Amino acid sequence: MVIDLKRLFALMTFMIILFSIPSVVLAVDYSIESMEIDVQLKQNGDAFVTETQTYHFDSSFNGITRTLKAKEGSRIIDYEAKEKGEPLQVEFEEGMYKIYRAGKASETVTVVSTYTIKDAVELYKDAGQFYWSFFDSNNPSAYENLKITIHPPVPSSDTVSIGYQRAENKEKVLDDGSVQFQIGYVPSETSADVRVAFDRSVFSGVNKVEESPIKPEILGEIKKREEKRQAFEERKEKLASSSNMILGAFGIILLLLLFIVWQRKQATKMEVAQNYVEPFFVPEEIMSVPATIFYNSGIKIINTEVLSAALFDLVRQGYVTQTEDETFKVVKDNATREHERHLIEWLFYKVGKDGVFSSDYLKDYTDKKSNASTYQNDYHQWDRLVREEIKSHQLFKKVTSFRVGLGILAILLIGLVIQYFIHDLIIQGLFGIFLSLCFIVFALSYRPRTAKGLKIKQDWDNFLQKYVSFEEKDWDKLHSDDQRRAFLYSAGVVNHEITKKNDELLNKDPLENYGVANPMYFLLFATMFHGHFDTAHASSTTSSTSSFSSTSIGGGVGGSGGGSGAF
Secondary structure (H helix, E strand, O other), rough: OOOHHHHHHHHHHHHHHHHHHHHHHOOEEEEEEEEEEEEEEEOOOEEEEEEEEEEEEEEEEEEEEEEOOOOOOOOEEEEEEEOOOOOEEEEEOOEEEEEEEEEEEEEEEEEEEEEEEOOOOOOOOOEEEEOOOOOOOOOOEEEEEEEEEEEEEOOOOOOOEEOHHHHHEEEEOOOOOOOEEEEEEEEEOOOOEEEEEEEEHHHHOOOOOOOOHHHHHHHHHHHHHHHHHHHHHHHHHHHHHHHHHHHHHHHHHHHHHHHHHHHHHHHHHHHHHOOOOOOOOOOOOOOOOHHHHHHHHOOHHHHHHHHHHHHHHHHHHHOEEEOOOEEEEEEOOOOHHHHHHHHHHHHHHHHOOEEEHHHHHHHHHHHHHHHOOOOOOOOHHHHHHHHHHHHHHEEOOOOOOOOOOOOOOHHHHHHHHHHHOOOHHHHHHHHHHHHHHHHHHHHHHHHOEEEEEEEEHHHHHHHHHHHHHOHHHOOOOOOHHHHHHHHHHHOOOOOHHHHHHHHHHOOOOOOOOOOOOOOHHHHHHHHHHHHHHHHHHHHHOOOOOOOOOOOOOOOHHOOOEEEEEEO
């Protein structure tokens, strides 16, 4: 018999993987609809506990679990579980009781568990205390409805009780001295500690007695809690009564600032109207073509349409010439603007060879993965230098202090909103969020233009509106260089109406062989060439992802606690 070692190895690998992830594959889907814990204290200080848990399963299951932790000096014994009076098999493993009761999906199961906590009561000079965590922050399950009732050995008067975490302010003393904690919903990984003190005389069988009293400590906590609650209500009342005035003041400030900003904008418009002449069609050349497109478009990153326009702007200025179809050569490398010099160095000497650049060179360069980061770095460097040209023209006013002031107002509002939500003032909190968002958006978006900046924006916006309806006879009224800049600008912007107009112009005579002397050359080739940059840019783009994980721990009062689950 010949053993196929490859198949054997593959089978062993599969089995290891299969058995290493049963918790994921075989996870039980369930909810605990209710949990009732009834504690009957004994005269000797023991506690007999009855727990009634109702589970609803949405998948098949083998049983439920109950983890119980005892406080130091006590222990848990005689754990049993039944369903409808019939005993269920129980196994104990490392602090967890596994109750076997298999079933299928869409089944509701109620299990009654009983156990005894030995030495559960701590006897003091003035009272016997039961202080316990039936589950803690390690509990993996939520309880939809939790109720805990604690009974003294015999009816008792002068009962003192307090609850912690989810059990806070949920205690109610019944007529016989018993205490009921009607807690309701309890999320997973949450505690609900209970603390009850009964008359010392009802625990006659407890021998170990602490000499100090316990009731003053509990009553002191109750008093502090009541004082805290009263202070909370007083703060809530003050916040509610002042909210209209405070939020109204913030609203008035916002409206006033918006009015001031509007007035300043109108003053800038008036300055432009008084000091500048509106161009006939193509605005004067104040910045380079790529900088003008980028400034007016409002985009965050320069796109490949602008890069294509920048290449042919080098041709327009005489730094580069076209030698054949989609092949260009540097004629002069002394460009006046830094981003133009970088573009020549990047495209004609890094991507191209010896001052020659073509679409083939571009494809070969970006097809190599080793060039991806270099290409992207050069692209972003060019992007940065274009931005620096825009910045050098001082097209936006400096309003740092104004924006910081808006941010401070937003922070003050956020602090106020937090207080509103803490004190259950939901409507005031929501309105405060709205106002704070208004201030934040205001601060982030407010970038007022100078008169020069507004003129450039208005002139080129008007150009785009005129461009779509400009007739062929009107082009003759323009200088050739104005026509070239007009076509380059239109080729670099992303605008559906402009693209449609460009297609109309180019399709009028598709067989025409435009030369550099013809302004239509710049529209034709700048429109065509950005597709090559698109492909190159996509080839060189890289991305990365990361992940993280977290863990948590928990525990209850005095080491007691636990949780519920299923398997």
